[in-house]
Amino acid sequence: MSAKIGVLVMSYGTPESLEGVEAYYTHIRRGNPPSAEQLKELKDRYEAIVGGVFPLRENTDRQVEALQAALNRDSGEGIEYVCYQGLKHAHPFIEDGVEAMAKDGITQAVGVVLAPHYSVMSVGGYIKRAQQKAEESGIEMAFVESYHLHPELIDVLCRRVSAKLDQFEETGAARGEVRVLFSAHSLPERILAMGDPYRDQLLETSEAVAAKAGVTSWQFTWQSAGRTAEPWLGPDILDTLRELSETQVKYVLSAPVGFVSDHLEVLYDLDIEAQALASELDLRLLRIESLNSDPAYMSVLSDVVRTKADQMKVSQQ
Missing domain, CATH: 3.40.50.1400 (Rossmann fold)
Known part of the structure; x- marks a missing residue:
């Protein structure tokens, strides 16, 4: 039986449509709804980019899929990686991703943020939320804090x-x-x-x-x-x-x-x-062009995730 390792891929998140911008903005503002002027300004920015259909959500989905493929292509025998998405300000939230792991029977996991540089106010906040939910869910989770000089x-x-x-x-x-x-x-x-x-x-x-x-x-x-x-x-x-x-x-x-x-x-x-x-x-x-799902970036992520997973004593599940 192969060992399954969950991978919580975390990022800031984005609304799936213009209709979701207000809820998204309200979550960023810690439950305080934006004024009509603030909401209009943010919607106008999304519309200025691609007519109201914002590509970040699709980009993130592709990154998660590409990372899972890269991990399993190079993982060797006996280990299977399963990636889950966890967003800071939109569904599926970080806690949702951890909960999905638990429902799938995952007991060991690695958390990684789609940001190479660590700050307690950014990556640190993601890790804190994921760690708390992982402990509640009985999941042993290790975290990649930064990879800025990979x-x-x-x-x-x-x-x-x-x-x-x-x-x-x-x-x-x-x-x-x-x-x-x-x-x-x-x-x-x-x-x-x-x-x-x-x-x-x-x-x-x-x-x-x-x-x-x-x-x-x-x-x-x-x-x-x-x-x-x-x-x-x-x-x-x-x-x-x-x-x-x-x-x-x-x-x-x-x-x-x-x-x-x-x-x-x-x-x-x-x-x-x-x-x-x-x-x-x-x-x-x-x-310069953004990294998005570039195979070279996926190689960076898969390497830091595998390295962190190797540091755990992986059990057969």
């Missing part, structure tokens, strides 16, 4: 950066003239006082990708900060673009290494909002 991750990001730099060269811009902007979702500044590793891990990823790609003209910036009274990590990418324009930079490559899928923060904040500002400033702005 060699295959650095390699695939390097190839994406190089491919876009090639596009600049094809139109007459030398590589050295292109400023590469690595970015990630901003978090409240208070994480720095907490000794949180998020910023340092992002800088380590950026430095590794830049070195491998031979990029010398680069910097790190932030994006998609929340609208709260407390200060968030900056500078924001829109402010960075304005500063670059003032210093006569004409070519910019956006490399949002903090995201692994075509999120709203990529498809709207970068492809629409930042692109509009770049046009206004007479900057040429390109963005």
